[in-house]
Amino acid sequence: MHNLGDDNELDRLSRDAARKYDTPGKANWKNLQEELDKVLPVEKNPWSFLFWLLPVLLIAGASYWLLTKKSISTTGAENIVAGKIDTTHSNQAQPSSNKAGIVTKENNTQNNIAPPAVREKPLGVNNLSVQRSIARKREKKNSQYTYHSSAVGLEKTRTVQSSVLTKPPTKETVQKTPEPNNSVGTDKKNNSAPTKETAAENNVSKEINTTIQTKEKSDAGTVQSEKQSVPTTSTYIKTSLPSFGKGWSVAFLAGFDKSTVKFRYGNDPGINIGIIGGYHFNNRLSIHTGAIYTQKNYKLSGEDFTSPKGSWLSYYKLENVDGYCRMWEVPLMLRYAISHANKNSYFISAGLSSYFMSTENYNYFYYNSQGQPVTKNAAYFSGNKYILSILHLSAGFENRISKNLSLQIEPYAKLPLVGVGFGNIQLSSFGINFALQSRQVIKK
């Protein structure tokens, strides 16, 4: 029983009541949020788009390049085949003019820079089939073709690289055969006054070289018979992309990261931005390292969060924790190209990563001693280091876009070997990185 006549007793009762009574109904948080949005609209970070810009640009650039490349390669193949057929035709049609039976530079040049009207004339059934087979062959191998003259038993050979490149061939690359008298005029004409159409054709077929191997005049008769029996083997195609060998590479990457602790909760994706350097032992094997700045967002169950002993957190049973961490990641990866071609390759990588934490920010959800739910935020600038503590696996696709540039798409998985962060959590990460790699080309 209480003595209400005592002011202190009445006050105490009132204070207890004020602390423990329940208000009717519940707080209307939705209305409050709407009002707050009106009064204090959320400001968007104007620079946030930068995080998405690089991956988007990479994807858009790769798509554009693939589309453009496809159309150019089709046109190039047609031109090459047309030139080749012209060679055959000219060789067959003018046996009398080239009585020695030598495939001369003049003939070849004439064929390659022939006006489009000549090239686009309807081809016979046999020529079309040749065109298709060569185009298929070119697409399939997509690499340098080499002709071995030993097949026809020639003793002395000379290589002529036609002048279809916009860049004039050097003396080393072009070796002229002795010019027959009857073709000098044509050669001069072609070289001295190339038409606009020819220039355009040359630009289109930049990447194509034609190798012609001929025999010396002394074996003219033999060569003529060989040529007639194998008329098309005198023209060969190669791409201008040099193959890589040993060398260094550097890549700029950006990507998305999805982190999880035992796959219990989802969270927003994080980001990766970094630079990776590598050394390539050969075309297949390489080693890579670099620095990647990454933000990982995650949510985990309270039982997966190990509170440091002695901290205030250790006195509560956490329900769950969500947060993010920002860190520098230093991977050390060994990469092997499982499918290697001059243009496209597929690779797998394995290695270990080191984490250098910079910021950790957590929201803790727990019930206090009175059974009330509590949310508490805490930020740590721990600077914790986890050297080679993360297993890093990835596989990817590389597409070469120029002499030394290539685009890479690389999905990855990072599996923890130790607990990381303030809560010693087993943080796994999965994601995809887009990279633009520049690789050193070793001149042979």
Add this chain to the structure above:
Amino acid sequence: MKICYRYVSRPEEAEELTSESFIKLFKNIHQFDGNRAGETEALLKGWFKRIAINTCIDHLRRTHLKLISQEISEDNDVFMDIQETGIDKLAYNEIMEAVRRLTPVYRTVFNLFVIEGFSHEEISSQLNISIGASKSNLSKARHNLRKMITQQTEFKLYA
């Protein structure tokens, strides 16, 4: 919401005042110094409580407290009979309902002095009244509260 509910009679009014308090909080959050010693949460809680109380007082000043002079001169019955009551049987909610049934001036002074722990000087400056008026209002608030609680208890016992 709990705080505001103690100062005003209508729940809708309490809700509006709560929203207003939150808006004030977020607008002035930059003034909050979370790096001071002690737990940030407790500091923030105290700060918000003060914002809510001030919001309620501002509201009452605008609407009800103009009647202060009338309240002071109001003649009330004195209930000084000391006796044991069946207060144990009363729920906390019923006590708070009795507080909420007090007139705005009495309720405000009672809340500020008894529950929030303000001094009469602080109350007088907050409400722009004299210290004597504050003491008088508190005394009358206690008296009326006692009366209401006793009536309620007697009614319950009778029932």
